Amino acid sequence: MTDSVTLNVIATVDSPYKEKFAIPRQPGIVSAAQGQLRLKGSANNIELVRGLEQFSHIWLLFVFHGTQAQGWKPLVRPPRLGGNKKLGVLATRSTFRPNPIGMSVVKLDRIEHQLTAHKESQVVLHISELDLLDGTPIVDIKPYVPYADIIEDAHGGYAHQQPSNDIHIIFTDASATIIEENLTSYPTLRLLIEQVLSQDPRPAYKQQSTDDKIYGMTLHEFNIQWQFDGGDIIKVLSVEVSKG
Numbered sequence: 106m107t108d109s110v111t112l113n114v115i116a117t118v119d120s121p122y123k124e125k126f127a128i129p130r131q132p133g134i135v136s137a138a139q140g141q142l143r144l145k146g147s148a149n150n151i152e153l154v155r156g157l158e159q160f161s162h163i164w165l166l167f168v169f170h171g172t173q174a175q176g177w178k179p180l181v182r183p184p185r186l187g188g189n190k191k192l193g194v195l196a197t198r199s200t201f202r203p204n205p206i207g208m209s210v211v212k213l214d215r216i217e218h219q220l221t222a223h224k225e226s227q228v229v230l231h232i233s234e235l236d237l238l239d240g241t242p243i244v245d246i247k248p249y250v251p252y253a254d255i256i257e258d259a260h261g262g263y264a265h266q267q268p269s270n271d272i273h274i275i276f277t278d279a280s281a282t283i284i285e286e287n288l289t290s291y292p293t294l295r296l297l298i299e300q301v302l303s304q305d306p307r308p309a310y311k312q313q314s315t316d317d318k319i320y321g322m323t324l325h326e327f328n329i330q331w332q333f334d335g336g337d338i339i340k341v342l343s344v345e346v347s348k349g
């Protein structure tokens with residue numbers, strides 16, 4: 106019997122989400138979010154993923170490394186309840202859990218076996234629809250098995266359906282121009298910005314309200330500023346390549 110376990114990190118995530126703000130609250134919501142998993146250490150071996158390419162989706166088990174240091178609480182306020190009602194942490198998908206383990210189903214686009222300039226082998230899984238912070242440590246990868254994982258008559262309490270926001274996204278000419286200029290490297294940047302903003306990334310207590318604050322977020326290497334422009338329109342004010 107043991108009260109603690111040690112896990113090895115088997116991969117890390119390259120994600121367009123460089124900070125927590127504006128990451129969707131579940132995977133699948135932002136289809137234009139694309140990232141990579143790089144297998145690590147003894148798990149960086151193409152044999153570990155033999156056959157995985159037959160699956161359209163995979164489960165990722167990961168560590169909430171960005172909030173891990175903040176510890177956990179027995180009661181949390183889920184954003185779905187407007188942030189003003191407390192529920193038991195195990196009744197939520199909060200990141201502040203007794204063990205900071207997250208799980209996400211993501212789309213597996215392809216598996217690539219790279220040989221670096223120094224003839225080192227690197228296994229890369231190209232994924233999309235992710236909801237993970239850049240650098241997230243992955244502790245397990247499993248195929249998504251529809252017959253076992255889809256439960257037709259399941260019901261989802263307070264989070265039964267994906268929240269629907271009827272927000273329209275518009276771009277200033279200047280921001281549209283920068284997006285155009287980066288089309289070769291980031292062909293889906295405009296769609297990514299639209300999808301991220303249409304889920305209203307503001308804190309729960311501000312959702313459904315109008316405010317004129319200018320918000321900033323980082324996607325890939327771009328600093329993006331935006332503002333509400335009336336009740337259901339978000340205007341992208343500027344898109345700049347970050348200097349960092």
Ligand code: SAH
Binds near residue numbers: 125128130170199
């Ligand atoms: N699908 C997962 C995550 C749900 S919480 C699960 O159900 O377990 C989703 C939030 O996790 C996102 O809004 C993002 O802000 C946060 N997140 C994603 N990766 C993270 C990381 N590595 N560390 C801390 N928080 C992270």
